[in-house]
Amino acid sequence: MARVIRRMAGQLVERERDPTSLLLLGIRTRGLPLAERIADEIARMEATRPAIGVLDITLYRDDLSTIGPQPVVRGSELPGPIEGRLVVLCDDVLYTGRTVRAALDELRDYGRPRAVRLAVLIDRGHRELPIQADIVGKTIATARDELVEVAFTGTDGHDHVRVLAPRKPR
Amino acid sequence: MSDPPRWQHKDLLGIATLEAAEIELILDTAESFLEVAIRPVKKVPTLRGKSVINLFFEPSTRTRSSFELAEKRLSADSLNISASTSALVKGESLVDTARNLQAMAPDLIIIRHQHPGVPHMLAGRVDAGVINAGDGAHEHPTQALLDALTIRRHKGRIAGLRIAIVGDIEHSRVVRSDLHLLNKLGAEVTLAGPHSMMPAAAEALGARISYGLDEALEGVDVVMMLRTQIERHDRALVPSARDYFRIFGLTAARLARAADDVIVMHPGPMNRGVEIASEVADGAASVILEQVANGVAVRMAVLYLLTAAGGGS
Numbered sequence: 001m002a003r004v005i006r007r008m009a010g011q012l013v014e015r016e017r018d019p020t021s022l023l024l025l026g027i028r029t030r031g032l033p034l035a036e037r038i039a040d041e042i043a044r045m046e047a048t049r050p051a052i053g054v055l056d057i058t059l060y061r062d063d064l065s066t067i068g069p070q071p072v073v074r075g076s077e078l079p080g081p082i083e084g085r086l087v088v089l090c091d092d093v094l095y096t097g098r099t100v101r102a103a104l105d106e107l108r109d110y111g112r113p114r115a116v117r118l119a120v121l122i123d124r125g126h127r128e129l130p131i132q133a134d135i136v137g138k139t140i141a142t143a144r145d146e147l148v149e150v151a152f153t154g155t156d157g158h159d160h161v162r163v164l165a166p167r168k169p170r
Numbered sequence: 171m172s173d174p175p176r177w178q179h180k181d182l183l184g185i186a187t188l189e190a191a192e193i194e195l196i197l198d199t200a201e202s203f204l205e206v207a208i209r210p211v212k213k214v215p216t217l218r219g220k221s222v223i224n225l226f227f228e229p230s231t232r233t234r235s236s237f238e239l240a241e242k243r244l245s246a247d248s249l250n251i252s253a254s255t256s257a258l259v260k261g262e263s264l265v266d267t268a269r270n271l272q273a274m275a276p277d278l279i280i281i282r283h284q285h286p287g288v289p290h291m292l293a294g295r296v297d298a299g300v301i302n303a304g305d306g307a308h309e310h311p312t313q314a315l316l317d318a319l320t321i322r323r324h325k326g327r328i329a330g331l332r333i334a335i336v337g338d339i340e341h342s343r344v345v346r347s348d349l350h351l352l353n354k355l356g357a358e359v360t361l362a363g364p365h366s367m368m369p370a371a372a373e374a375l376g377a378r379i380s381y382g383l384d385e386a387l388e389g390v391d392v393v394m395m396l397r398t399q400i401e402r403h404d405r406a407l408v409p410s411a412r413d414y415f416r417i418f419g420l421t422a423a424r425l426a427r428a429a430d431d432v433i434v435m436h437p438g439p440m441n442r443g444v445e446i447a448s449e450v451a452d453g454a455a456s457v458i459l460e461q462v463a464n465g466v467a468v469r470m471a472v473l474y475l476l477t478a479a480g481g482g483s
Binding site: 056059060064065067068069070072073074075076077105106108109110111 | 471
């Protein structure tokens with residue numbers, strides 16, 4: 001995984017050139033460790049480490065009235081205004097695209113970035129909205145009912161990506 | 171990893187029936203909502219398309235506007251009904267009012283009423299989630315929650331803190347809710363006030379009772395002042411506002427008995443020179459205006475948590 005993240009960081013720097021204008025926003029929960037790891041790699045390549053923030057998209061979900069008890073809100077933390085910045089949304093897994101749609105809606109309430117890119121570690125397909133990532137670590141084929149589990153050293157003790165069989169109904 | 175606690179109730183009628191973990195869930199959620207108030211766009215789409223009725227049978231400016239702002243910041247549609255304009259003055263019974271409200275299919279109803287138990291009665295008759303915004307001298311749960319949030323943000327915890335609640339204990343709904351909450355979260359509470367403002371069975375409330383302000387303030391981490399409503403009572407509970415201030419008014423000299431990092435709270439509206447001196451109300455220890463800001467966040471959290479488990483959808 002370390003090599004994959006290094007390649008993603010390299011692609012980002014090559015594409016956007018000026019790493020000082022970058023603002024990496026991790027989508028809670030596993031988007032944040034990914035954003036941090038990409039920032040670490042950029043810091044190693046360039047003289048500067050890009051700014052980091054975290055987005056909690058819970059309040060912007062489109063399924064709040066259908067999913068039973070309300071999910072826990074943990075809040076967003078941005079390091080400063082996003083006006084004119086080059087925002088890179090980071091998430092561990094890209095699936096239906098609904099999370100990214102919610103994140104774009106939330107960003108609009110914070111201001112008007114110069115541009116927004118999307119970086120994901122895993123693209124597992126099955127999009128329900130016209131959303132694609134700009135930078136992808138790895139594309140894997142999955143069935144809809146499978147689960148993709150991503151763990152990062154910083155938060156989970158080790159790096160791994162696992163495709164889990166559907167949970168059997170009890 | 172253990173599952174985070176989830177909210178399971180249709181209504182919020184009081185603190186008495188909540189578990190400590192549920193109180194913490196509301197406070198944690200409110201903590202996240204504080205951030206919305208400092209955004210360029212102070213609004214999130216979370217309750218878009220939900221209707222909320224603010225039903226106030228008693229005059230209220232700050233609680234009602236705090237709820238209203240919370241509703242607007244969550245994008246809910248709200249409707250205000252107040253006693254002076256409602257059919258209740260034309261003799262409609264509460265049950266009929268409840269039926270009419272039910273027919274409008276709201277998702278949430280916020281209610282304040284002068285009689286204890288009215289929110290509970292309403293909750294049993296409507297599908298909407300009901301939030302008690304004060305019922306007589308019974309409960310005022312969102313006030314207690316915003317008090318707790320304010321304390322937690324300053325002290326980092328509630329367990330083990332020494333807290334004095336001072337003033338008209340008998341007639342305060344804020345005291346009932348605060349006491350339930352602070353006891354559940356493990357604070358040591360002292361209630362202080364003149365004999366005439368202390369309920370007959372004060373000891374049964376589960377707090378230390380004190381009839382002297384100086385004694386009650388000794389070493390405390392938090393002082394919660396109550397509004398003294400001398401004008402409300404038919405019989406005079408204290409001879410005059412000036413006498414009250416002399417005996418129970420919080421001055422800087424008296425506050426010096428408390429811990430060095432004491433915070434002073436007041437649910438508002440304040441009577442300067444009656445229960446609190448201006449030097450304290452405007453002093454460094456005062457967190458009274460933070461309580462107002464925290465109130466909006468707490469009400470957003472409650473509205474958010476109740477819309478899924480309860481009403482409408």
